[in-house]
Amino acid sequence: MEKQIFLLGLIRQSDMHGYQILDLINSHFNIIINITKPTAYRLLNNMAEDGWISLREEKEGKRPPRHVYSITPKGEKEFQRMLRESLAEYKPIERPNPISIAFLQIFPPEEILPHMLKRKSSVESIIEGLIGTKDHQKNYQLVFEHQHFHLKAELKWINYTIEKMNSPDWGKDVK
Amino acid sequence: MEKQIFLLGLIRQSDMHGYQILDLINSHFNIIINITKPTAYRLLNNMAEDGWISLREEKEGKRPPRHVYSITPKGEKEFQRMLRESLAEYKPIERPNPISIAFLQIFPPEEILPHMLKRKSSVESIIEGLIGTKDHQKNYQLVFEHQHFHLKAELKWINYTIEKMNSPDWGKDVK
DNA sequence: GGAGACATGTAAAGGGTTACATGATTTG
DNA sequence: CAAATCATGTAACCCTTTACATGTCTCC
Numbered sequence: 001m002e003k004q005i006f007l008l009g010l011i012r013q014s015d016m017h018g019y020q021i022l023d024l025i026n027s028h029f030n031i032i033i034n035i036t037k038p039t040a041y042r043l044l045n046n047m048a049e050d051g052w053i054s055l056r057e058e059k060e061g062k063r064p065p066r067h068v069y070s071i072t073p074k075g076e077k078e079f080q081r082m083l084r085e086s087l088a089e090y091k092p093i094e095r096p097n098p099i100s101i102a103f104l105q106i107f108p109p110e111e112i113l114p115h116m117l118k119r120k121s122s123v124e125s126i127i128e129g130l131i132g133t134k135d136h137q138k139n140y141q142l143v144f145e146h147q148h149f150h151l152k153a154e155l156k157w158i159n160y161t162i163e164k165m166n167s168p169d170w171g172k173d174v175k
Numbered sequence: 176m177e178k179q180i181f182l183l184g185l186i187r188q189s190d191m192h193g194y195q196i197l198d199l200i201n202s203h204f205n206i207i208i209n210i211t212k213p214t215a216y217r218l219l220n221n222m223a224e225d226g227w228i229s230l231r232e233e234k235e236g237k238r239p240p241r242h243v244y245s246i247t248p249k250g251e252k253e254f255q256r257m258l259r260e261s262l263a264e265y266k267p268i269e270r271p272n273p274i275s276i277a278f279l280q281i282f283p284p285e286e287i288l289p290h291m292l293k294r295k296s297s298v299e300s301i302i303e304g305l306i307g308t309k310d311h312q313k314n315y316q317l318v319f320e321h322q323h324f325h326l327k328a329e330l331k332w333i334n335y336t337i338e339k340m341n342s343p344d345w346g347k348d349v350k
Numbered sequence: 351g352g353a354g355a356c357a358t359g360t361a362a363a364g365g366g367t368t369a370c371a372t373g374a375t376t377t378g
Numbered sequence: 379c380a381a382a383t384c385a386t387g388t389a390a391c392c393c394t395t396t397a398c399a400t401g402t403c404t405c406c
Contacts, residue, residue, distance in 0.1 A: 002274040003393095009278050019357050033274055039394060041359065063402050064358040083282075086275035087290045099177045099208055100261035102318040103184050107258075115262045143277040146332055153328030157321055178365095194385050214366060216387065238374050239386040 001082055003035050004043055008071060008079040011053055013139070017066040018044055031130055032143045044069060052078050105171045113165065120158045127151050176257055178210050179218055183246060183254040186228055188314070192241040193219055206305055207318045219244060227253050279336075280346045288340065295333045302326050 006029075010021055018041060025035050035043075044067075047053045052075035057065040071079070104112055130148055164170060181204075185196055197215050200208065210218075219242075222228045227250030232240040246254070279287055305323055339345060 006274050006277065017357080018359095023356095032277070036395060037358095038360080038396090042393085061402070063356065064400090066357070080281075083275050083278055087279075087287070099181050099318065100258050101321055102181065102207070102315050103258055104262075104317055105314075106255075112262070139280075140277050142279055142336070143274065145336075146276055149328045149332040149335075150325055153324045157324040160324075161317070161320075192385080193387095194383095198384095211367060212386095213368090213388080217365085236374070238384065239372090241385070 001086065002033070003039065004047065005079065005082050005086065006033050006035070007040065007043055008047070008052065008075060008082075011069050012071045012076065012079060015068050015070045017058070017068045019066070028133060029140070031126065031133075032140075032147055047075065051075070109165045109170060113162070116158055116162050116165075120155065120162075123151055123154050123158065127155075176261065177208070178214065179222065180254065180257050180261065181208050181210070182215065182218055183222070183227065183250060183257075186244050187246045187251065187254060190243050190245045192233070192243045194241070203308060204315070206301065206308075207315075207322055222250065226250070284340045284345060288337070291333055291337050291340075295330065295337075298326055298329050298333065302330075 006025075007021065010016060010024065016024075021044075022035070022037060022040055025033065025040075044053070048055050048069065051072055053069040054072050056068050056070075058068050059065040127148065130144055130151070133144070181200075182196065185191060185199065191199075193216060196219075197210070197212060200210055200215075219228070223230050223244065226247055228244040229247050231243050231245075233243050234240040302323065305319055305326065308319070
């Protein structure tokens, strides 16, 4: 449902065709959402079939014609319905952690430390990228901010854990 | 892969049968991972077929016999392989946010505020539950801690956003 | 003339969920 | 004796990803 909401949300702001949507998502929104081609095309086709979006073809030369989508009144209604539903769900928070963390302590600290450091710099560079795009995406500022809060928390956790790795208790009681 | 890692990780610590595993996950680990029955049984069967875990039947009365799994040397190897792979991936952080946040501002603050408050108390009660179980799960302390960091970040974000909703800029520039 | 962007898709395979199915045992 | 728990599973359906497929246009 998340993906449908996001696609509708984009189309709703301005008419778009599939390639354009995919391009936009991959270039600007990959930090917050991830949609691959087959999924996008299927969802768009489904929504077009259901009358949530309407489609017009724009031909240029001999290329495959663009399928330009616009949101319909029905689509707008469904968009708001899904949005409300999603807001009302109060989903705890999906695991932001690869579960592998649970078993970190079975490896010796020497092996984990480089991974943690790399993870750290990876998070840092994501944060940098995020700060760069944040201002240009006013409409989406809230999600980027939200992500930013969580990235900062991730950094904090990494630092905290690295420090813990130096304590003598590390790995105790763990098979 | 996450689910396989977690199942193996549990079996690795002590032999278990399917029902027991599902019960354990639903009662103690639902904050950090989510596995349903068909998925668990399928994964267990697959791993048994592949020789990652071995199976012995324990019969008691006329009930369906328990399928008790133990990890095999091969399973241990695969477990460590997957674990290393997962650690090396440096996955950014999966979206911890329902994408609906992106479109929060299309609704008037009066409608959203109650949702945000409910979300807040939901997060708070998850944190409470988490603090309660944390100490008893020494082996899994790291994941719970990780989750805790992110839950605190979520709370911070909620408070920050609620405050922002009162500013005159709220909803500006948003279609 | 070749690389890369433009523009659409599909096929196969795997993962996941919901709901259905079965029956024994324990507990109130 | 009814309800919950123990214990297994399957069927149908949906969603997602990886890889394949096709051809045009633009820019260097």
